[in-house]
Amino acid sequence: MPALVRSNSFIFPDLDFTLRRQFNKANFRPFQREIIQAALDGNDVFVQAATSFGKSLCFQLPAVVDQGITIVVSPLLSLMMNQVEALRAADIDASSLNSNTPLPEKDRIMNDLKTGHPRTRLLYVTPELCAQDRFRQRMTVVYEQKELARVVIDEAHCISEWGHDFRKDFKRLAWFRETFPDVPIMCLTATANSQVRDDILSVLGLDADPQRLKTFTMTAHRPNLHFEIRYTRDEDDSRLEDFLKWIRGVYKRRALSERKSELDAVGERVDNVSGIIYTISRDECESLASQLRDSGIGAQPFHAKLSKDTKERVLGNWVSNKPGYDIIVATTAFGMGIDKNNVRFVVHWRMPKSFEGYYQEAGRAGRDGNAAYCFLYYSREDRNRVSSLIVRDRSLPGNNFEARAKSLRALATYCETVNDCRHKLICSYFGEKDTPVCDYACDFHKDSADLQRRFLKGLASEEWVSTQSEEGQYQVDWDD
Numbered sequence: 001m002p003a004l005v006r007s008n009s010f011i012f013p014d015l016d017f018t019l020r021r022q023f024n025k026a027n028f029r030p031f032q033r034e035i036i037q038a039a040l041d042g043n044d045v046f047v048q049a050a051t052s053f054g055k056s057l058c059f060q061l062p063a064v065v066d067q068g069i070t071i072v073v074s075p076l077l078s079l080m081m082n083q084v085e086a087l088r089a090a091d092i093d094a095s096s097l098n099s100n101t102p103l104p105e106k107d108r109i110m111n112d113l114k115t116g117h118p119r120t121r122l123l124y125v126t127p128e129l130c131a132q133d134r135f136r137q138r139m140t141v142v143y144e145q146k147e148l149a150r151v152v153i154d155e156a157h158c159i160s161e162w163g164h165d166f167r168k169d170f171k172r173l174a175w176f177r178e179t180f181p182d183v184p185i186m187c188l189t190a191t192a193n194s195q196v197r198d199d200i201l202s203v204l205g206l207d208a209d210p211q212r213l214k215t216f217t218m219t220a221h222r223p224n225l226h227f228e229i230r231y232t233r234d235e236d237d238s239r240l241e242d243f244l245k246w247i248r249g250v251y252k253r254r255a256l257s258e259r260k261s262e263l264d265a266v267g268e269r270v271d272n273v274s275g276i277i278y279t280i281s282r283d284e285c286e287s288l289a290s291q292l293r294d295s296g297i298g299a300q301p302f303h304a305k306l307s308k309d310t311k312e313r314v315l316g317n318w319v320s321n322k323p324g325y326d327i328i329v330a331t332t333a334f335g336m337g338i339d340k341n342n343v344r345f346v347v348h349w350r351m352p353k354s355f356e357g358y359y360q361e362a363g364r365a366g367r368d369g370n371a372a373y374c375f376l377y378y379s380r381e382d383r384n385r386v387s388s389l390i391v392r393d394r395s396l397p398g399n400n401f402e403a404r405a406k407s408l409r410a411l412a413t414y415c416e417t418v419n420d421c422r423h424k425l426i427c428s429y430f431g432e433k434d435t436p437v438c439d440y441a442c443d444f445h446k447d448s449a450d451l452q453r454r455f456l457k458g459l460a461s462e463e464w465v466s467t468q469s470e471e472g473q474y475q476v477d478w479d480d
């Protein structure tokens with residue numbers, strides 16, 4: 001099917017004007033204009049670009065200038081909240097529809113869709129909702145009125161069983177292309193390898209007409225992030241002291257008179273160093289936050305089991321830099337899409353379950369383009385614990401054990417590599433051939449001798465760890 005040519009008054013939208021007026025941004029970032037134009041020309045669009053590239057604008061701006069409604073499928077409620085609030089603040093008619101939407105709001109949105117000519121420009125929905133009959137009927141009405149402008153699938157790697165965050169309801173999104181064959185689809189992700197990419201296109205049926213598909217694959221490289229592995233072992237677990245020493249050092253430097261005056265001038269506290277610490281289990285998330293608070297650090301837990309109100313309060317206070325909310329100690333319930341521009345560090349307290357998850361989470365740091373730190377505390381005991389979780393979940397439906405094991409192995413190799421640049425290792429994991437520039441922004445480039453020394457000194461021996469594993473020492477039942 002040829003690309004749709006839109007013959008309406010929106011054919012010559014002034015993109016620069018809309019960027020300034022509605023989105024309050026002076027210029028497009030590289031490739032944003034091209035992506036937006038490809039979408040407005042009626043193509044299917046696949047965008048793979050680094051975390052914080054500015055992917056959201058690539059579908060939000062077309063939604064504002066184009067006729068009709070844009071449906072944005074997103075896996076995370078917190079991400080929807082974040083985006084809908086920002087759009088509304090910019091006077092854009094955006095809403096979200098999910099299991100948390102209050103009934104009156106749900107009715108309002110459904111009635112809006114029922115007219116066939118909705119006022120809503122962007123509607124954020126979960127993949128689960130897209131499978132519901134009532135929603136599908138409403139979509140059909142809108143489509144028949146030629147008001148369904150585009151379907152956007154954010155965090156599209158969730159479609160693929162080869163991706164790190166597979167969600168089975170994402171597969172059912174194939175319904176959109178089957179039912180509305182001429183409605184363009186846009187997919188966005190920061191973390192996909194070529195297998196995941198092919199899978200996304202095939203599940204959604206976008207590979208059926210290559211002429212209609214425009215693909216933008218950009219580097220995963222984030223030059224302002226400093227990557228470092230900190231080695232540890234059960235027998236000598238000094239993570240907490242190590243972290244406290246580091247963060248107190250940061251506070252101390254900020255308290256020096258010249259720096260302090262700069263901070264005073266912009267109304268910033270010395271300890272307003274915004275960060276995220278990722279843990280693997282809910283229990284550790286709670287206990288670590290409390291240990292940090294006992295040490296005088298403003299830390300709060302965030303995990304799936306907290307009430308909606310608590311989550312909103314914690315997120316809101318963290319985003320607005322309130323004292324006592326400088327550091328979020330989170331499970332992976334807090335991740336994809338979180339957009340706070342001044343996150344200065346992301347610490348992985350334990351090895352995450354996948355390479356992609358690690359990079360997504362690290363990608364929350366430094367979104368303002370300034371330097372930010374990403375540490376991962378790695379121990380071989382944790383590696384074996386995480387692998388025991390992956391083995392435990394092996395037979396769950398939709399679980400692609402092979403892909404998970406492969407990703408975890410790649411992450412362990414990355415952690416144990418001490419003779420190469422972290423940025424290079426990351427980009428090559430995502431299939432990039434070019435060597436990214438690293439300006440002393442990783443432990444290898446900063447001090448390779450120190451890295452070697454820490455590696456040799458810090459880890460338990462493989463022999464020891466494997467004996468302990470055989471005795472079942474690392475079988476855990478962590479809950480996130």
Ligand SMILES: Nc1ncnc2c1ncn2[C@@H]1O[C@H](COP(=O)(O)OP(=O)(O)OP(=O)(O)O)[C@@H](O)[C@H]1O
Pocket residue numbers: 025026027028029032049050051052053054055056057189190336337338339341363364367
């Ligand atoms: N042209 C631009 N000029 C200035 N800021 C921009 C521009 N485009 C996007 N941004 C800002 O960049 C930040 C990151 O954008 P966004 O949240 O869309 O990233 P993303 O690519 O979706 O990243 P992730 O995959 O990590 O969610 C946002 O704060 C956004 O407002």
